[in-house]
Amino acid sequence: MLESSHNQVLVAFSIIVAILASYTALNMASRVSSTSGKTAMWWLIGGSFAMGFGIWSMHFIGMLAFNLPIALGYDVPLTLISLLIAIVSSALALYLVCKDTLPTGRLVSGGTLMGLGIACMHYTGMEAMLMTPRIIYVPWIFVLSIVIAIVASIAALWLAFRLRQDSKRTTFTRMGASLVMGCAIVGMHYTGMAASKFPLNSFCSAANSGIDTKWLAILVIIVSLAVFAIALIISMLDVRTERLSNSLDEATNELIELALHDNLTRLPNRILLGDRLEQAIHRAERSNGEFGVLFMDLDGFKAINDMNGHHAGDLLLKEVAQRLLKISREEDTVARLGGDEFVLLMEPDSPENSALLAQRLIDTIAQPFHISDTPLHISASVGIAIYPQDGKTEHELMVNADAAMYHAKQQGRNGYRFFEHAMNADVQLQMQLQQDLRQAIDNNELVLHYQPKFKAPNGPMIGLEALIRWQSPEHGFMTPDRFLPQAESSGLIVPIGNWVINEACRQMKVWSDQGHNDCSVAVNLSAVQLQHISLVEVVDTALEVHELTPTQLVLEITESTAMHDAETSLKVLNNLSALGVSISIDDFGTGYSSLLYLKQLPANELKIDRGFITELAQGNDDEAIVQAIIALGKTLGMRIVAEGVETSEQQSLLTQLGCDTLQGYLLGKPVPAEVLFTSVKAELGEELAAEKAVALTPIIP
Template sequence: MDVSSYQINQFYFLGTTVIIIIQILLIVFLLFNMIRRKKAEKEATEIKNNLQESYQELEATHSQLIASEQELHKQFLEIQQNREALRISRERYRLATEGAYDGIWDWDFITDTIFISSRGKEMLGFSKQQKLFAYEDFFNKIYKEDQNIMSEALAQHLYQEIPYFEVEQRMEIDGGVYQWFSIRGKAIFDKNGDPLRMAGSITNIHEHKQAEAIIEHMAYYDSLTGLPNRTFFSINLAKVLEENKKAGDWVAVFFVDIDNFKTVNDSIGHSFGDELLQQVAKLLKPFAQEDFCARLGGDEFVLILPKIQSKEEIEQVAKNILTSFEEPFCLDQREFFISVSIGIAVAPQDGEDGEILLKNADAAMYNAKQAGKNTYRRYDEFLHLQILKKIEMENDLRKAIEGEEFELYYQPQVDLKDTNSISVEALIRWNHPTKGMIPPGEFIELAEETGLIVPIGKWVLEEACKQMKQWKEQQVGIQYIAVNLSPRQFQDRHLIDTIEKMLQAYNLKSSDLEFEITETVAMEDIEYTIKMLQILKEMGFKISLDDFGTGYSSMNYLKKLPIDSVKIDRSFLTDVMDGDEGQRSIIQAVITLSHANDLTVVAEGVETKEQLDFLRKEHCDKAQGYFFSRPLPAEELEVIVKKYPFTK
């Protein structure tokens, strides 16, 4: 029993121990599982976190790959575009070099070779097969006198002194034939300022240069005679004056004018007149150095004689020129004897400025004309005073226009068949504020020369229209007013328009006015004269040819000119009364031929009863002169017209 209890106790103890051990093992197992589970959870968490991070990294990498792919695609497209642009550029360059009218060149300084386009090689005569050239190949083509120009311009550009290389030079094109080329280019440089490459164009400008030369010749030379013109003469004179001023030498200017050239020109025609000018030019040219003999225009020539030492030398040249004109000129298979008048001004005595010197020589030439022509005159102090007086009068004339110092006087023209029929001629007078009344003979020529005659003539026309309107309203009995048209006024392109405006302004008819032109004006340009007179005739105006017989016109012109009357100059009538039978015959012929052409004849300068009786006997139509009345202001003339007929 005891054994059994003991055994039972041992068995119980053993069982308990086993249970405890099992429990301990179980607890250990559980703890181990827990620890392993915790570790596994920790590892799982770590793996999860690692996976998350890896995912994010993968996602970022994916985004980067996508971005890289897009960038690569963009770069690929850009490369494709650049390749296309490069292809187009190369094609454009090829087309430009092959199709351009200009040649293209490209100088590589690294290899020291020059590429020249096909067009450039063609222009310069280079072989088409050769692709690259040395600088010497190009340089040797340049005309020797132009090589320095090329070298200097190139050096300036390569030293970066000028932004572009540009030069015009002559270059050989084939077998010693040279033409003008314009070469332009620009270089690129490295950081040290050394040239790397230079490219540009070459253009054939030969035709342009030829045209320039022609234009320059036209600008500086007279087309008819080939002599220098006024512009070139002025340039040469200025240079000579400057050079001789330093050397202390004299410079003489000869102003040469052909005597009676207009007469010869009108008698033989303008084409032969031009031929005469050409012959005169050849005759004068040897008297001066090259380009020192010039034609100013018309029949005016000038010579520059530098380094003059004495008055005798000047006079000898003038005499030699006059002598050279003693031989006749052959024109239209006829011989003409021509003379010239010479005016001489010497620097520095007569002026140090070219313009003043020429003006003084011109004045001296007119003095030679007044001395009888075919002679020469030096400019002197007396002439200078005359010029000053002329300048003063010109200034006074300008003031007179502004100050309304002019007055119109009127002289009757009496119909010899009906002495109650009266017309009048308007004659201008200048009432100077300090010099008193100045007759037209003292200022009309100057007004014509300066162009002031145009505004003066316009004033005369308007004043005459204003007076005619007043006389018509007052029924004074004046048929019409004769108004003189000066040479410049007759050439004025606004003349017809001015006349029409005057008629409208004063409500006049064309029959209220008659226009007088001198024989000289009529003959100056016969075609223009006929055209203008025809217009005036169609407008209804009467036309009178003044001073007939004093010029160089032929009776044949009476048939051509659309005129109504001729006025015999007073000088013929004076000579007739002095017993000049030749002048008597001229008056008789003028009256007869005029009547044959249905023209009225008006005699000027009738001062005596004997003159009037002679004119009536010869059937002259009208007369004008002091026998009837001197020129009077309008108010005084009205009194005479109303007082009695002009038979007394």
């Protein structure tokens, strides 16, 4: 037999190519399994070629590394057939691993076919040498090479199936698996070569007419590496593109979710509810059916939010949302519009069922809530509008259900009302009022009246409180209780509040120029104003423009206003106090009465709520409460003001208890600026004529 040898450099390259071919095969398996349709088909075709060419090139480089003492060559047709066999075997492997499951039977049978295909490729490539006489194979080694091919193929299929999902951990595992698979393929090839024996008189018929081996080894290595590189680069680009696409899809879905759902409760928001309503209207039109819209508002939620903080309020709203979902049907829509307003769309449904659900809803909300181990009690007011009799558009149904809810609140809350067309008049009136209010500032319809404050018991006048009025051409003369709620709900309270600050400072400048510079003017601040970022600047600008000293301005806030967002309020109030203006706590005793925050507030005046003054008498509970409030204020170094003084008995008793300042109809009603000092002088003259009577008569009859 002819003695054979191997080129060690080419052997090393064959091992490298085998490992790269294995890694490419595993990578192709992941791409085929992660795609579908035509994309998966193209990956199967391209992957089969890359994987098959890789296995074949390893084999062929190994053949080129084989040396005999005779000239060697390779028949082109048989060489190409061996390449085709490798590609077909690779296609079978990729097809098997892209399935959802790979049971043992399919694994063994598929691995056997693939192993036989690789063995067939190898020995077809050997036949491409066209040896005469024919190559002699050692039977047991020949069989061993086939067994190795089958075992290696089964292992390769199993690894490819297990490692077909892309991840950082899988990438490193895939590298290790490629090393094992590459060595197994190399082992099969060189075992097959060891089985080959060449007689002494052998010669190669393809040596002259076949492929020249001098440049073929380099060409195959370069082409193999190029194929692997192209396949892997395309695969990595596809993976990155797929990941980017998935990330974009996830981001898009998340944005859509955020755009259509309430951030707190994850219920559908106003936008999604509007779409559901439009769809419900179309379905009801086609079927001549009905459906109900239930507009729900929580009774007492603001008080809970103020008393327990926004965190507790948010937890309560989440729990309310869960209760609503539990009592609603699968086909219903439960949405949150914002704040404590919820809407239930019942589709399809009748007025009777809507009433039953509304009552269930009210009963469910009435059950105690346990938030942070604290039992909380609220109720619900529900308005019901039925399609089509109560509205044929989404807007009409929502407005009418809202109007019905408003009437449920007016009738005592904790109940429901069906919409009635008479309710529209109230809704239209409120909307018109809000629209007119928007123009009130520009049209100079807002005015300030001023109520004097006197040093106890009966003077002199030491301060004024600015009280807003609206002289509307459409609605007549209105006090703040009639229009400020509309200003609060519409957001107009900020520009109106800023106007009040500026107008009060302007009027104080007029009075100062007239010689009345021993008084201060008090302005009430709303919770919305106190949270607004521009408040400090507005106050500072008003003082500067009208050349007032800061001590001439007093800003009044209620306890509830200060505690609405305690940390933010404290920061804003400290900034206002730094300007030099006085801070007064209005309606004290009706809100939090939180000593922890009260002692931190930069307030220098405490104003007792009129509710404690109305029934004030010697020896009753109100006297004890007022006495305690005065003692508290004095301890904190505050001036004490009592408002709502209407009788001489109240005037006398409050003076005895230690009140510094008195304000009320007994001493003077709110009057326009131009008559204020004239009226006060007239009242003081009458008082002297009445031998210093304790009570001052009202300024305006």
